Amino acid sequence: MNDADTDDSDRSAGRADRTPDVSNRTVLITGGAGFIGSHLAEALVEDNEVRVLDDLSGGARDHVPAGADLVEGDIRDSETVADAMDGADLVFHEAALVSVEESVEDPQRSNRINAAATVDLLERAREEDARVVLASSAAIYGHPDSVPVAEADSKDPTSPYGIDKLTLDHYARRYHDLYGLETVPLRYFNVYGPRQNPEYSAVVNVFFQQAADGGPLTIEGDGGQTRDFVHVRDVVQANLLAATTDRVGQPFNVGTGTSVTISELAETVVEVTDSDAEITHVDPRPGDIRHSEADVSAIREELGYEPTVSLEEGLRELAEAKGLSD
Numbered sequence: 001m002n003d004a005d006t007d008d009s010d011r012s013a014g015r016a017d018r019t020p021d022v023s024n025r026t027v028l029i030t031g032g033a034g035f036i037g038s039h040l041a042e043a044l045v046e047d048n049e050v051r052v053l054d055d056l057s058g059g060a061r062d063h064v065p066a067g068a069d070l071v072e073g074d075i076r077d078s079e080t081v082a083d084a085m086d087g088a089d090l091v092f093h094e095a096a097l098v099s100v101e102e103s104v105e106d107p108q109r110s111n112r113i114n115a116a117a118t119v120d121l122l123e124r125a126r127e128e129d130a131r132v133v134l135a136s137s138a139a140i141y142g143h144p145d146s147v148p149v150a151e152a153d154s155k156d157p158t159s160p161y162g163i164d165k166l167t168l169d170h171y172a173r174r175y176h177d178l179y180g181l182e183t184v185p186l187r188y189f190n191v192y193g194p195r196q197n198p199e200y201s202a203v204v205n206v207f208f209q210q211a212a213d214g215g216p217l218t219i220e221g222d223g224g225q226t227r228d229f230v231h232v233r234d235v236v237q238a239n240l241l242a243a244t245t246d247r248v249g250q251p252f253n254v255g256t257g258t259s260v261t262i263s264e265l266a267e268t269v270v271e272v273t274d275s276d277a278e279i280t281h282v283d284p285r286p287g288d289i290r291h292s293e294a295d296v297s298a299i300r301e302e303l304g305y306e307p308t309v310s311l312e313e314g315l316r317e318l319a320e321a322k323g324l325s326d
């Protein structure tokens, strides 16, 4: 149902080859107390000076690994950003208002956090001459005409969140073209793994919670909608490749290049949690995107990225981490 199986030796050899050495840098991670940002901090903290800028609105202090400095503050505050970026040569911009629903309720807030604050951050990075790797999103594509979706395909975001991520993505590319800043926007598809923000109603989280509660797992609609679920370790791999590539100023999709239906996801969660929870269906979510799957040829060919964690493996690990398997 997803990536081809590889044996452990292949996988670890692959990981070692693909993960580039990022060391002796001064690194700022905005949103580094959150899900993806804290995994990045963990990967970098040993060999770099790592600073995290986070207002802890969605993240948590104890997600920040020992050895990284936490600056508690808001990315909308230019002075805070300037202080946090002082002397940085590499920035990973992960902080965002991540809830699509909240962006619909309060588009101005989404615009200020997700778009306007990014322009301030890029401006500051120009002064520091720092490379910036930014979290863009598959949400910029809206309802794709066909899947898999390639970077040049049409973009018609359906929410303020998607519009603001498209703005971020455009600014990142234009800051490279206009000012020579080294930027790499990464368009994440559906990321999952440990420490995912529980307030962000990601379907993997919801199904695990429902399985833990004894069910039922509720599928919105007929369950035939598809998503490309990418494990956070592979998202870290993509970020480290983006930190070291000479292919700057261009966007890359980050997914697995495969997809599963939401029904298949629900069945796998039931299986890996050894649950006897039922799977039921509720009304479809209005405007739900039917199919989403990343074309990962560009990042594969140009950065050497290769997804290493199959969905089943990632979900099994998550079940173990949550104490939901034998």
Ligand code: NAD
Binding pocket: 030, 031, 032, 033, 034, 035, 036, 037, 053, 054, 055, 056, 057, 058, 059, 060, 073, 074, 075, 076, 093, 094, 095, 096, 097, 098, 113, 135, 136, 137, 138, 187, 188, 189, 190, 191, 192, 196, 197, 200
């Ligand atoms: P997360 O909520 O776990 O992390 C975001 C972090 O940003 C949180 O720690 C939060 O406290 C912080 N933050 C929010 N507003 C802030 C502000 N104004 N100032 C400072 N810090 C602030 O979310 P995540 O899943 O780790 O997402 C990381 C990035 O990846 C986000 O930009 C998100 O839009 C993007 N993204 C995530 C996914 C996914 O599936 N998780 C998919 C596409 C894109």
